[in-house]
Amino acid sequence: MWACTVRNCGLPLTLDERRAHCPSGHAFDRARQGYINLLQPQDRRSLQPGDSPEIVAARARHVARGLTDPILDAIVSLNLPGPIVDVGAGEGALVRRLGASGFDLSPAAMATAARTAPSLTFVVANADRRWPLLDGSVGSITAVNARVDGVEARRVLRPDGRVVLAVAGTDDLDGLRTAALGAAPDRPRLDGWVERLRPHFELQATKHVAVRVTLDEAAARDVLIATWRGRHGPLSRASEAGAIETTLSWDLAVFAAAQPRG
Numbered sequence: 001m002w003a004c005t006v007r008n009c010g011l012p013l014t015l016d017e018r019r020a021h022c023p024s025g026h027a028f029d030r031a032r033q034g035y036i037n038l039l040q041p042q043d044r045r046s047l048q049p050g051d052s053p054e055i056v057a058a059r060a061r062h063v064a065r066g067l068t069d070p071i072l073d074a075i076v077s078l079n080l081p082g083p084i085v086d087v088g089a090g091e092g093a094l095v096r097r098l099g100a101s102g103f104d105l106s107p108a109a110m111a112t113a114a115r116t117a118p119s120l121t122f123v124v125a126n127a128d129r130r131w132p133l134l135d136g137s138v139g140s141i142t143a144v145n146a147r148v149d150g151v152e153a154r155r156v157l158r159p160d161g162r163v164v165l166a167v168a169g170t171d172d173l174d175g176l177r178t179a180a181l182g183a184a185p186d187r188p189r190l191d192g193w194v195e196r197l198r199p200h201f202e203l204q205a206t207k208h209v210a211v212r213v214t215l216d217e218a219a220a221r222d223v224l225i226a227t228w229r230g231r232h233g234p235l236s237r238a239s240e241a242g243a244i245e246t247t248l249s250w251d252l253a254v255f256a257a258a259q260p261r262g
């Protein structure tokens with residue numbers, strides 16, 4: 001399923017306990033934490049690409065509180081065809097629930113994910129570039145709050161493959177945004193993401209998943225770190241508010257490959 005990322009190679013990778021290697025002799029060692037870094041220097045924008053360790057740790061605590069369970073449960077219940085690859089896999093919560101594989105630009109995220117699920121495959125790769133996956137080798141692509149390139153998704157999926165997107169709903173974090181920003185303007189987002197996948201995919205179903213929760217100060221702080229990337233104004237304003245009642249919501253969309261007409 002995985003493909004060599006050395007320029008002009010693209011041959012199948014064989015993964016073992018120590019490394020991944022292709023028939024041309026290109027090899028990628030496993031990091032001490034268990035993930036494999038397939039990022040090539042030209043696909044790296046900065047020395048610390050992707051989410052920082054601080055953001056990854058905040059998201060891991062958020063997941064550990066069960067606050068992402070509603071969307072994870074909704075995706076698991078779709079019974080997607082495998083193998084499944086989660087794009088922008090973060091600290092690996094969905095990959096663990098699905099028994100899938102995942103990739104993410106952040107080495108800190110993939111280190112955390114690999115430590116918590118040593119038997120699953122986590123790869124560092126840039127979702128905005130060519131994906132390190134073979135043509136037609138994947139049953140389903142999932143992406144929670146992560147960009148999916150329609151051309152790449154169509155290339156790596158089998159003809160019967162599925163794409164599942166989950167993005168923050170318009171009412172997501174309404175209470176928290178009011179506390180942190182003084183207002184909770186609607187955030188219509190799913191439509192734009194759906195457009196990105198045309199004309200490669202047909203929208204099959206959508207679902208709004210929402211829960212109402214009370215976040216204590218630590219839980220609210222972790223959401224803010226993960227959402228506002230540690231910008232201090234919103235953080236300090238929300239901290240003053242103490243416990244915050246808020247909605248957590250997601251819009252889920254399921255796509256199938258568009259069949260050629262005629």
Ligand SMILES: [Zn+2]
Pocket residue numbers: 004005006009010011022023024025026
């Ligand atoms: Zn190679």
